[in-house]
Amino acid sequence: MIKKYVFGNPIETDSVIEKIDASGEKLPYFDADESKKELTLTMDRSARIYGLGETVRGINKRGYIYVSNNSDDPFHLEEKKSLYASQNFFVYWDKDLVFGMYVDTPGRVTFDIGYTEINTFTIGFDDFDADIYVVTGSGVTDIVRQFRKIIGKSYVPPRWAFGFGQCRWSYMSADEVREVVDNYDKLGMPIDSVYLDIDYMERYKDFTVDNERFPDFENFVKEMKARNIHLIPIIDAGVKIEEGYDVYEEGVAGDYFVKKENGDRLVAAVWPGKVHFPDFLKEDARKWFGDKYNVLLDKGIDGFWNDMNEPAIFYTEDHLKEVFDGIEEYKGRNLDIRSFFAFKDLVGSIDNNPEDYRRFYHEYKGQRIRHDKVHNLFGYNMTRAAGEAFKRNSPDKRILMFSRSSYIGAHRYGGIWCGDNRSWWSHILLNVQQMPALSMTGFLYSGADIGGFSADVTEDLLMRWTQFGIFTPLFRNHSAEGTRRQEYYRFTDKDGLKKMLQLRYALIPYLYSEFMKAVNNDDMLFKPICFDFPEDEMAQDTEDQLFVGESIMVAPIYRQNARGRYVYLPETMKLLRFRSYDDYDTEILDAGSHYVKAELDEVLVFVRKGHALPLAKPAARVGNIDTSDLSYECFECESTDYELYTDDGISR
Ligand code: MIG
Numbered sequence: 335m336i337k338k339y340v341f342g343n344p345i346e347t348d349s350v351i352e353k354i355d356a357s358g359e360k361l362p363y364f365d366a367d368e369s370k371k372e373l374t375l376t377m378d379r380s381a382r383i384y385g386l387g388e389t390v391r392g393i394n395k396r397g398y399i400y401v402s403n404n405s406d407d408p409f410h411l412e413e414k415k416s417l418y419a420s421q422n423f424f425v426y427w428d429k430d431l432v433f434g435m436y437v438d439t440p441g442r443v444t445f446d447i448g449y450t451e452i453n454t455f456t457i458g459f460d461d462f463d464a465d466i467y468v469v470t471g472s473g474v475t476d477i478v479r480q481f482r483k484i485i486g487k488s489y490v491p492p493r494w495a496f497g498f499g500q501c502r503w504s505y506m507s508a509d510e511v512r513e514v515v516d517n518y519d520k521l522g523m524p525i526d527s528v529y530l531d532i533d534y535m536e537r538y539k540d541f542t543v544d545n546e547r548f549p550d551f552e553n554f555v556k557e558m559k560a561r562n563i564h565l566i567p568i569i570d571a572g573v574k575i576e577e578g579y580d581v582y583e584e585g586v587a588g589d590y591f592v593k594k595e596n597g598d599r600l601v602a603a604v605w606p607g608k609v610h611f612p613d614f615l616k617e618d619a620r621k622w623f624g625d626k627y628n629v630l631l632d633k634g635i636d637g638f639w640n641d642m643n644e645p646a647i648f649y650t651e652d653h654l655k656e657v658f659d660g661i662e663e664y665k666g667r668n669l670d671i672r673s674f675f676a677f678k679d680l681v682g683s684i685d686n687n688p689e690d691y692r693r694f695y696h697e698y699k700g701q702r703i704r705h706d707k708v709h710n711l712f713g714y715n716m717t718r719a720a721g722e723a724f725k726r727n728s729p730d731k732r733i734l735m736f737s738r739s740s741y742i743g744a745h746r747y748g749g750i751w752c753g754d755n756r757s758w759w760s761h762i763l764l765n766v767q768q769m770p771a772l773s774m775t776g777f778l779y780s781g782a783d784i785g786g787f788s789a790d791v792t793e794d795l796l797m798r799w800t801q802f803g804i805f806t807p808l809f810r811n812h813s814a815e816g817t818r819r820q821e822y823y824r825f826t827d828k829d830g831l832k833k834m835l836q837l838r839y840a841l842i843p844y845l846y847s848e849f850m851k852a853v854n855n856d857d858m859l860f861k862p863i864c865f866d867f868p869e870d871e872m873a874q875d876t877e878d879q880l881f882v883g884e885s886i887m888v889a890p891i892y893r894q895n896a897r898g899r900y901v902y903l904p905e906t907m908k909l910l911r912f913r914s915y916d917d918y919d920t921e922i923l924d925a926g927s928h929y930v931k932a933e934l935d936e937v938l939v940f941v942r943k944g945h946a947l948p949l950a951k952p953a954a955r956v957g958n959i960d961t962s963d964l965s966y967e968c969f970e971c972e973s974t975d976y977e978l979y980t981d982d983g984i985s986r
Contacts, residue, residue: 336469340356349741364457389768401416406738407686421742421775434467479855490850501812527563527637572645590616627727637734639751644709654684731984731985736780756788765781797935801891803838907942907969949966
């Protein structure tokens with residue numbers, strides 16, 4: 335059952351699509367303190383908290399403080415409170431009580447889950463205006479399902495988007511892209527897409543293509559299409575201010591850009607230099623921007639990624655002026671240490687400065703609202719602009735879309751990737767721990783940058799990370815400018831890496847089937863193991879293993895030089911130790927803890943009792959996988975017991 339409780343005058347977010355009347359009752363479980371703008375609950379010692387989507391730290395969120403405040407922050411450290419997303423749904427679960435709660439409000443929300451006081455869960459608001467949904471049910475899975483039902487079905491990408499995608503910031507020319515594809519094809523490593531980062535554009539202008547580096551783009555797209563390769567360009571939130579640039583001029587003429595209090599358009603700076611931000615919260619601006627994707631769709635493009643949409647701001651013109659004025663005051667002065675640090679802060683805090691998010695306004699549902707009040711809706715509505723346009727302009731065919739910033743609701747229009755992680759072992763685990771929380775909040779088509787975005791990768795890290803990445807719907811290797819090149823063909827054990835890519839392709843019928851079932855039934859694709867074994871205390875403490883779909887459990891290796899790991903089995907399972915899709919050993923393991931060996935080129939998969947795992951023969955492209963020719967690894971079950979979902983993979 336779901337009940338809605340209304341505090342103050344909430345700004346509608348359109349994240350819940352089912353009409354639920356406000357309950358006249360008092361909010362259960364939490365005490366509301368209007369003057370402190372807080373809700374508090376005393377947590378039972380046994381309580382665990384799950385959800386909150388894309389955040390740092392473990393699967394059980396107890397013991398830290400998380401702030402919903404979409405942020406472009408490339409350091410995903412344990413101490414961070416905010417990443418790129420606000421997904422304010424969680425489940426509270428103790429020995430006597432389980433309930434879900436969705437805190438629907440577009441401004442800043444603080445989830446202090448035993449941080450300030452170890453047993454107190456406090457939800458704090460900047461503005462105490464929120465729709466709060468309380469979900470009760472027979473258990474955690476049921477609660478999540480009910481919640482998912484009111485927020486609408488998750489986005490479905492084309493099936494080819496389950497193939498491998500290679501990315502780099504940036505492939506600088508058509509020739510460089512050709513070289514990437516050639517290398518993959520030469521070695522027989524499967525691949526379906528290559529991503530274009532900001533340098534494909536002419537001076538970072540959205541919906542343009544640099545003619546020198548990508549001459550005759552339309553033909554290039556055709557050439558790639560003939561090889562069954564999809565090119566996926568990036569779209570940034572800011573529109574370059576430049577006379578004669580049609581997107582800029584249309585935006586000005588149509589009054590589509592965000593404005594300051596005095597009515598002037600906000601001037602910010604991001605990659606293109608000075609930009610205006612489209613007011614994605616305004617319906618006509620959304621329609622206009624969404625239709626702009628046609629410029630590239632018309633050239634044969636069929637997928638995009640939306641970036642910098644928190645929005646990331648390097649500086650605003652106004653703030654920069656204040657900083658320069660501020661610096662003047664320090665000039666010639668004998669700086670004592672305090673003033674020196676103040677001076678340093680002045681300069682060091684220019685980008686993504688909180689002040690800047692209070693400098694501009696949106697026209698949202700007929701109201702003028704200051705940005706910070708609706709900050710967490712910005713990326714969501716950029717993705718919505720695209721998603722709504724794709725539905726209008728490509729009514730029959732699915733288009734790939736995922737975003738960096740998000741809010742619940744955006745899951746209907748696209749997936750997300752988890753932003754600028756690093757080539758760190760701890761970030762493999764972070765990837766593992768983020769996936770179930772994303773599943774809970776409906777962001778099913780998601781994944782992280784495999785191999786790590788920043789910092790220099792090592793071959794063993796890439797191998798181990800890939801061994802988890804092959805299970806995530808979005809499976810993309812991406813790395814930052816200036817870091818060590820990370821394409822699979824550059825490393826020593828090409829054969830071993832190729833076998834992992836092939837294993838991914840062998841798993842695609844299963845992954846796609848489980849993905850679609852999760853969409854259609856409002857289920858989770860990734861589940862902490864205790865969700866299916868709620869009474870099992872070991873399962874409750876296991877945070878580095880996941881169920882992926884109904885048939886398998888994965889136990890990734892995320893420690894350097896480890897040649898195995900402890901795995902906890904909540905019940906008897908069948909271990910498959912894969913070296914490749916057709917080279918693996920199997921063993922039945924009893925419930926309990928086991929040290930399971932896995933050499934660097936081996937990946938561990940556990941088939942659950944009464945379930946079957948279909949495996950295909952891999953192919954160079956997703957489109958060439960023969961879904962009618964599957965073998966099944968079954969554990970106390972028949973292949974015919976497995977319900978395989980298939981479709982044409984492209985129609986809506
Ligand atoms: O300021 O487009 O998260 O994936 O490669 C960096 C360049 C901007 C951030 C994205 C990353 C992308 C990068 N972008």
